[in-house]
Amino acid sequence: MAHVQKFTRGSVGGLSNHIERKTENHSNKDIDKERTHENYDLCEKEGDMLSRYQERLDEVHCLNRADVNVMADWIVTLPEELKEAPESSQKRFFEETYDFLEERYGKENVLTGVVHNDETTPHMHFAFIPVTYDEKREREKVSAKEVLNRNELKSFHQDLDKHLKERIPQIYQKGVLNNKTIGVEDVPTLKKHSKEIERLNKIMDEKKRNLNKQIKKVNQLEGKAKNVNDTRNKLDEFENKLGRTILGKRTMSSKDLNELKKFVTGVQKVGLKSVGVVERLENENLDLSHDLRKTSEKLDSVNEQKRDLIQDNDYLQSKINRLEIENSTLEDKFTVANSKLLEKDYDLSKMPEIEFKGRLVIDRLENGYEPKNKKVANNWKGILEENKEKKLINNQQLNQAMEKLKMIMQKIISKIKDIGLSL
Numbered sequence: 338m339a340h341v342q343k344f345t346r347g348s349v350g351g352l353s354n355h356i357e358r359k360t361e362n363h364s365n366k367d368i369d370k371e372r373t374h375e376n377y378d379l380c381e382k383e384g385d386m387l388s389r390y391q392e393r394l395d396e397v398h399c400l401n402r403a404d405v406n407v408m409a410d411w412i413v414t415l416p417e418e419l420k421e422a423p424e425s426s427q428k429r430f431f432e433e434t435y436d437f438l439e440e441r442y443g444k445e446n447v448l449t450g451v452v453h454n455d456e457t458t459p460h461m462h463f464a465f466i467p468v469t470y471d472e473k474r475e476r477e478k479v480s481a482k483e484v485l486n487r488n489e490l491k492s493f494h495q496d497l498d499k500h501l502k503e504r505i506p507q508i509y510q511k512g513v514l515n516n517k518t519i520g521v522e523d524v525p526t527l528k529k530h531s532k533e534i535e536r537l538n539k540i541m542d543e544k545k546r547n548l549n550k551q552i553k554k555v556n557q558l559e560g561k562a563k564n565v566n567d568t569r570n571k572l573d574e575f576e577n578k579l580g581r582t583i584l585g586k587r588t589m590s591s592k593d594l595n596e597l598k599k600f601v602t603g604v605q606k607v608g609l610k611s612v613g614v615v616e617r618l619e620n621e622n623l624d625l626s627h628d629l630r631k632t633s634e635k636l637d638s639v640n641e642q643k644r645d646l647i648q649d650n651d652y653l654q655s656k657i658n659r660l661e662i663e664n665s666t667l668e669d670k671f672t673v674a675n676s677k678l679l680e681k682d683y684d685l686s687k688m689p690e691i692e693f694k695g696r697l698v699i700d701r702l703e704n705g706y707e708p709k710n711k712k713v714a715n716n717w718k719g720i721l722e723e724n725k726e727k728k729l730i731n732n733q734q735l736n737q738a739m740e741k742l743k744m745i746m747q748k749i750i751s752k753i754k755d756i757g758l759s760l
Contacts, residue, residue, distance in 0.1 A: 338413060338414050338416055338494075339411055339412065339413045339414070339493070339494065339497065340411075340412055341409055341410065341411045341412075341485060341490070341493075342409065342410050342412070343406040343408070343409050343410075343467075343481045343485070344406060344407070344408045344409070344410065345403060345404060345405060345406055345407060346403065346405070346407050347403065348408075349387070349390060349407065349408055350387065352408070352410065352464070353385070353386045353387050353390075356386060356410075356449055356451050356462045356464065357378075357385060357386055357449070357451065358373050358376065358455075365456070367456045367457045368455055368456055369455045369456070370455070371455075372454060372455035373455045375454035375455060376451060376452060376453050376454055376455055377451070377452055378449055378450060378451045378452075379431065379432060379435040379450035379451075379452065379461070380435075380447055380448070380449050380450040380451075382447070386448050386449045386464065389447075389448045389449070390407075390408065390448050390466065393445065393446060393448070393466050393468075394407065394466065394479070396477070397466070397468050397476075397477040397478060397479055398471070398474075398476050398477065398478040398479070399478065399479040400479075400719070400723065401719055401722050401723050401726065402715075402716065402719035402720075402723075403712075403715040403716070403718075403719055404712075404715070404716065404719075405479065406467070406481035406482075407466060407479055407481075408448065408464060408465070408466055408467075409464070409465060409466075409467050409481055409484070409485060410462055410463065410464045410465075411438060411461075411462075411463040411465075412460055412461070412462055412463075413431070413434050413438075413460060413461045413463065414458055414459075414460040415427060415430065415431075415458060415459040415460060416430075416509070418510070419508070419509075420458070420459075422508065426508045427459060428452075429505055429508055430501070430505065430508060430509060431450075431452050431459075431461050433500070433501055433504045433505050433509075434461060434463075434497065434501065435450045435461065435463065436504075437496075437497055437500045437501075438450075438463045438465075441496075442465045442467070442484070443465075443468065445468075446465045446466045446467070446468050447463070447464075447465050448464040448465055448466065449462060449463070449464045450462070450463050466479060467479060467480060467481040467483075467484035467485060468480075468484070469483045469484055494644070540632055547625060548625045548626070548629070551621055551625070689729065691720065691723055691724060691727065691729065692724060692727075692729040692730060694720045695720050695721055695723075695724035695729065695730050695735075696730065698717045698720055698721060698738065698742075699721075699730070699734055699735075699738045702738050702741050702742060703738075707745050708742075708745065708746075708749075710749065711746070711749050711750070711753070714742065714745060714746045714749060715746075717742055718739070718742055718746070721735055721738055721739050721742065722739075725739075
C-alpha cells in the first residue's frame with residue numbers, strides 16, 4: 338500500500354511537475370485530465386512544492402554534490418477495501434495518513450501531501466526533505482541514509498497500520514499489511530514469490546468456484562428432500578381419506594395396499610439417498626473451506642516474506658552505496674602514493690577530508706588525468722565547489738581546476754551526443 342523513493346536535486350523539478358500537474362503533456366497515460374480538478378493538497382503551507390523545498394533547504398546543511406538525495410516521497414495508495422467507500426471516508430484515510438507522516442518526519446520538512454484522484458487508483462504523494470540533527474556539529478543536515486534507514490523501513494508499515502486502526506477504526510479495519518504493500522519487483526527472489534502468489538490466487542479462485550457449485554447442488558438436493566416430505570404428507574392425507582367399514586376399519590384391496598407400500602418404500606429410499614448426498618457434500622464443503630483457509634494463510638506468509646525481502650533489498654542497496662563511497666575514499670588515499678601531493682609541504686594527517694579530496698582532484702587535473710564519465714566529473718565538480726565554499730584551497734588554484742574540468746565535461750557531453758546521433 339506504501340513505498341518510498343529518494344530523489345537528487347536534478348529530479349526535484351520533474352517530480353514537482355508530475356505531483357502538482359504543472360504540464361499538460363503527461364508521460365503517464367493513466368492520468369485523466371478531466372478529473373485533475375479532483376486532486377487536492379493536504380499541506381497547507383504557502384507557495385508551491387519548489388518554493389517550499391528551496392526555503393527549507395536554505396535553513397539546513399546539505400552537501401553540494403549531484404548524487405545527494407535531497408528529497409524523499411512516500412506514495413500511499415488507497416486500500417482495496419476503501420475503493421467503493423464514500424469520498425468522505427477516503428479523504429479521512431488520507432488525512433490521517435498525512436498526520437502520521439507529518440509527525441514522523443517533521444512538519445517543517447514537509448513539501449507536499451497531494452492526493453491524486455485522476456489516476457487509476459487514488460493515492461497520496463507525501464514529499465519531504467529527510468532532515469536529521471548532527472550532534473557532532475550541532476546543526477540540522479540533510480541525510481536520506483540516516484532518516485530512511487533499515488529500521489525505519491522495517492517498522493514503517495506496522496506503525497502506520499497501528500495509527501490508522503486507532504484513529505479511524507470505523508473506516509480502516511483490514512490493515513496495510515496485504516499483497517498491495519509492494520514497492521519493488523526487480524529482484525529475482527521477489528519475482529519468484531510474485532509467481533507463487535499468482536498461483537495461490539488461482540487456486541483460491543478455483544476452490545471458491547467449486548464451493549459455490551457444491552452449495553448449489555446442496556440447495557437443489559434439499560429441495561428434492563422437501564418434495565419427498567411433501568409426497569409422504571400427501572400419502573398420509575390419501576390414507577386418511579380411505580373408506581371405512583361400519584366398524585371403523587379402513588378398506589383397501591390387497592393389490593392396492595401392496596402397490597402403496599412399494600411406492601412409499603421407494604420414496605423413502607430416494608429421500609434417504611438424498612439426505613446422504615447432502616451430508617457428503619456438506620463434509621466436502623468443510624474440507625474445501627479448510628483448504629481455502631490454509632491457502633489464505635500460506636498467501637499471507639508469502640506476502641510477509643516478500644515485504645521482508647523488499648526491506649532487506651533497501652538496506653542492502655543503502656549498504657552498497659555506503660561501501661561505494663568508502664571504496665572511493667580508499668582509492669583516493671591509495672592514489673596519493675603516486676601523487677605529487679607527497680612532494681609538497683602538506684600535513685595529510687591533519688588535513689580535512691574534503692580538502693584532501695579537493696587537492697587530489699586538482700593534482701589529477703594538473704597531471705593530465707580526466708574523469709572517466711559524467712558522473713565522476715560531477716563528483717569532482719562538487720568536491721571543488723565545496724572547497725571553494727569553505728575556503729580551504731587557494732581560489733586561483735580552484736578556479737583554474739574548475740575551468741579545466743568544465744572543458745572536460747563539455748567534451749564528455751559532446752561525445753554522448755555524438756553516440757546518440759550515430760545510434
